[in-house]
Amino acid sequence: MSKSTTFDPKAYWSATLRLLMLTLAIWFVVSFGAGILFRDALDAIQLGGYPLGFWFAQQGSIFVFVGLIFWYAKRMDKIDREHDVHED
């Protein structure tokens, strides 16, 4: 690993962990939150022909997971570059 003068391992790792916590928070909210814990409340709202809680449990959470991973990968790339630990 080539350490440049600007490289601060602690700052890099805490930025990574912050993003990680945010990603996992979203992951938790759309599946366990909307699809399980608060499903009954959300089911009162209709999304087309879907009760909203049911939609999150069987469709919505999966769509969010897909977007979430790409978003995470993009943000990580940015953090990697800012701290000069990116590849190539």
Next chain:
Amino acid sequence: MDLKTLTYIVVGLSFALYVGIAIWARAGSTKEFYVAGGGVHPIVNGMATAADWMSAASFISMAGLIAFLGYGGSVYLMGWTGGYVLLAVLLAPYLRKFGKFTVPEFIGDRYYSSAARIVAVICLIFISFTYVAGQMRGVGIVFSRFLEVEIATGLMIGMGLVFFYAVLGGMKGITYTQVAQYCVLIFAYTIPAVFISMQITGNPIPQLGLGGNMGDMAFLNKLDRVVTDLGFAAYTSGDKSMIDVFCITLALMAGTAGLPHVIVRFFTVPKVHDARVSAGWALVFIAILYTTAPAVGAMARYNLHTTVNSSLATGGDVFAPEASLNGADRPAWMQRWEKTGLIRWEDKNGDGRIQYYNEKSKNPEFLAKAEAAGWKGNELGSKGKKGEFDGKVDRDIMVLANPEIAGLPDWVIALVAAGGIAAALSTAAGLLLVISASISHDLLKGVFARNISEKTELMAGRIAAAAAVLVAGYLGYNPPGFVAEVVAFAFGLACASLFPTIVMGIFYKAMNKEGAIAGMLSGLVFTMAYIVYFKGIFIEPMAKNEAANWFMGISPEGIGVVGAIVNVVVALVVSKMTAPCPDHIQHMVEGIRYPRGAGTAQAH
């Protein structure tokens, strides 16, 4: 051309494709054999991961499970997709940076201990063999049902094929055949779904069709009414407790992220960045099937009920005698699948008509009406283990007979057969590879015969793969009575043993070998004991498998979550009481955290 000939042609063509790819992508070195040379494009890897991950259970059984569980089936949908988020943020990029060949190798190096490596190999072999037995069984079943050959013959053909490309091509051969298998299985899955969605809701996109309208009513409302009219729980509510749904979902997610054959796929991409993106692509390809499955399940359930009771679709009196299907007029697909035992009709009240309803309904008013109508119990089910009538229609029929129920052309049925085989073979090959790698690379090269040359190691890997194929074939032909139960086992064990240990290895520098070994073993033993206690594998169950007896209302399917907590707590306590983790290991862990310098997967 008749259906059988057409099926032979379609399945035969798909096999020719796999064999051709296997010859083109032979492995020449251990690096190609274990990690496909480490240069796989992230999108290609994502597609291979999707085929690797989606097993016979995903393809054949899941939609049927959802059909009969309704909302309760969401645990599989969220559980088997959410794990990829965990993989992308917690495991894949860091293990890729570490840059070795196998999961036990990471655990052995990180915890500076051959003992830890051996414990990880034991976990891996147990998880992978239970899983692969189910896949081989799936191959045999698809062969016997669609091609009308003996299960044993079907198994031999399947084994021969996997043998050919896994032994010859290693990870490289498997990767490219999996890409082809993904294409076959996703076409086979979505085409019937599109047709059925069109027929029922007029919308060709199943994901929208499920939320679409049927006439002037939302399809899901209509389905809720249909199933409650027959005394079942409403489709969109289900009957599992919230804590159980929560724990099963979490156990499946963490279990997914801890499955060795999924993790190793991320060792094959060139860079850390690719490992993250590749997890996203894998989930894109998986999501195409996983968001279609709930539509397939719900619509197949609707079709089945309205076929058997004609008043359900029209809104007439479901108890009217002529509403129930006349047994002699039952459709051809029902008669055909009766031969397989997946569906069976027993005329309990001797009226010559089929009454299909929930005889154990929680609605007393419904039961009173059913009795008044002269219904003497549910008459549609399947053939039980001992040949008796079992009052549950086999869930697999929801996918296997789906094209026939919807009256689709023969080529679609042939495609479903090829898709089922592709799903089972691709997963079996991935599992066999991690088993053989853990034997040749972890046990032989890593612990017991460190001095062997690369050539010998490659040969050992091939022999181990060949032996694993034979054992898997035997288990598939002669399944120990518990094959159906072991899915919970594989995920529970991965969730309780490998997943927490790897995560702590990356995110908690101070974790030492004593803590990791104690944690892994206690997570493993606790989870295994709980499942055996209720499910009785090898022994009689010691308590009835029902909510009243469960720990905090958590079923054996969800207990891996508690096992993972046990693992972490034990690991933390033991690590505080024993010698701290050496400095050079803590240094190595820091190195894993920064992407630069990943290079390609390293040989020793």
